Amino acid sequence: MPSKVTIRTVARQAGVSVQTVSNVINAPHLVRPETREHVQAVIDQLGYRASQAARQMRSGRSRLIGVRIEPARDGINGNVLDRFLHELTEAAARAEFRIVLYTAADDTAEIQAYQDLLAAYSPDGFVLTSTHPGDPRPGWLLDKGVPFVTFGRPWGGPDRHPWVDVDGAAGTAAATEHLLSAGHRRIGFLGWPEGAGVADDRRNGWLSAMRAAGLDPTGLERHVEDGVTAGERMAAEMLAAPDPPTALVCASDSLALGAWNYVLATTGHYAPSPAARSSRTAANTRSRSTSGASRASRPAVIGFDDTPVARAVGLTTVAQPLAEVAQACIRLLTAALDGGDGASPEHVLLTPHLVVRNSA
């Protein structure tokens, strides 16, 4: 166990003053290139890294970003946040930040968590997920002057903070257009209850695409709390009705999976996943067609989020660019940290893309 390497160790070893070492790290331009390289070599050799604790005492910066890890929820859609968290950790690391986790059962508990975390670890900022109408968190942080970004639009809340989001409407619109170009005309929408910002957003994409195509969306939509069984029940209702939709755009993979279960159940059409199918006889394969309208008896289904389940089941779905979202979050947050609160906060809206598989 090599006793701790401090800036002094480096200074002695390199035969320079402590200050010079500090300058090599924090203000390289002040140091003669020759010296700089020498010191840098010693730093590398010793594996020296400035102690964050000490650094924070002077500078007030912890290079820590607080992020809430959410309970698994549905578990299917919750996965989106887990993937986001992974991307965020990587993006943060590239900017020399670390992610500190906390949990909270609700918004109030989360605000309490901010206080605890800020007082003890003083993270430089937070990344908030799952914003929603009436969300008290941004206002609180704004009040305290704590830097933060949200993954999710303000949805009616104050928009004087940076945010990054994915254009859900563009996603469902793309899904709808995909179905339209496959020949579908009666395209239903299976979404969540109105009010949650994301719910309306995803519905709007379907709605506008239908209208743009000159189609009447009346009676073609249902709304229900998220969940596989709920999706299955709703899909049953929609597809068993007279003059049913021939395709369903869903607000989540959970709903879509339920719908798809129902479709498989009633049509008896089972589609093996692509890889498995390719190992069967060519004749067998050729007898199946892959997409939409040509197979009138099997309604098409499109999900949202490209969760692992979707891939496993062969569900066509809308994928969010989570890596880009994470990078943008870090970029906006570091900008807020550096630039202070001078300029007006930046907003980033990214476009998702459709992943076409078996179900549509």
Place this chain on the structure above:
Amino acid sequence: MPSKVTIRTVARQAGVSVQTVSNVINAPHLVRPETREHVQAVIDQLGYRASQAARQMRSGRSRLIGVRIEPARDGINGNVLDRFLHELTEAAARAEFRIVLYTAADDTAEIQAYQDLLAAYSPDGFVLTSTHPGDPRPGWLLDKGVPFVTFGRPWGGPDRHPWVDVDGAAGTAAATEHLLSAGHRRIGFLGWPEGAGVADDRRNGWLSAMRAAGLDPTGLERHVEDGVTAGERMAAEMLAAPDPPTALVCASDSLALGAWNYVLATTGHYAPSPAARSSRTAANTRSRSTSGASRASRPAVIGFDDTPVARAVGLTTVAQPLAEVAQACIRLLTAALDGGDGASPEHVLLTPHLVVRNSA
């Protein structure tokens, strides 16, 4: 923005010395009850929390625990680690620790991450996941004297460190026994290639249960890399063979999902998820039986990990007690932190339980 509340603020406000405040927090027994209560009241009122940075400078303890967040892998099984991470964050918080995240592409990169993290943030310890034979990480940490626990047995590596694990063999044994008691005799095992400790562990449970029942397991097992399509292909091979197994115990939900897909495909038996089914007619429901051998034409399938997909699809599966694992990890780690390295490291092996759903 209330200017930072330090221990001095509290001391002044309470009319005592800084040291007394410190004692109230760290060594209450040294302070006269009367004084203690008074100071505590001021602390609460001001919402004072000791700065970890400053605290760390003196004590050397950061109250930070480093954990690697893994890339999504399969995404189905990766979910287990995400859930574990959530539980771990909560368990850590209860012990006044925080989780700091890092990523690493492989073991070597992870060891590099230890060095960086240790030098800069000096976490008090690490929780390692996904241990495997030949794992270089425990040895490295042991060498450096860095406290850590692993979620996963050493699998042949040094066992002079605390670990927590779930008894996979007990899980597959329970699954096998469940099938046995449902009347199955030819029970197959669909697992991973030998060598990975977990793979052998889960296989052994099935094997010993079969032997204990006096059954010959010969030719009833297949091994393949994890994945849904791989599972589907393998299940096809096993179930289409002459004298096929009537049930399959799988090493993961991914494999099981593939197998189950195949079963649904070939038997044409579609089982709606329980909740959805309950909304149908009673007559309809009654015409289906729920379990195993009574329906000879539909092979039973049991997965492992109780992932969200399993719930969604109605897969019977073995569930790991992740909350308990997380708590045990924190308990063992804090013990190592407090007790030092005096006693021999503790090991905890927890028993999983079977979650019975539609598929078996």
Place this chain on the structure above:
DNA sequence: TTGTAGGCGTTATCAA
């Protein structure tokens, strides 16, 4: 360009 002094908030040591 390099070196020295002071202080960030805490806790351990020691004296009162």
Place this chain on the structure above:
DNA sequence: TTGATAACGCCTACAA
């Protein structure tokens, strides 16, 4: 039982 003082490692002045 309480209080003063030093020290943890670093960085920002300021001086050389």
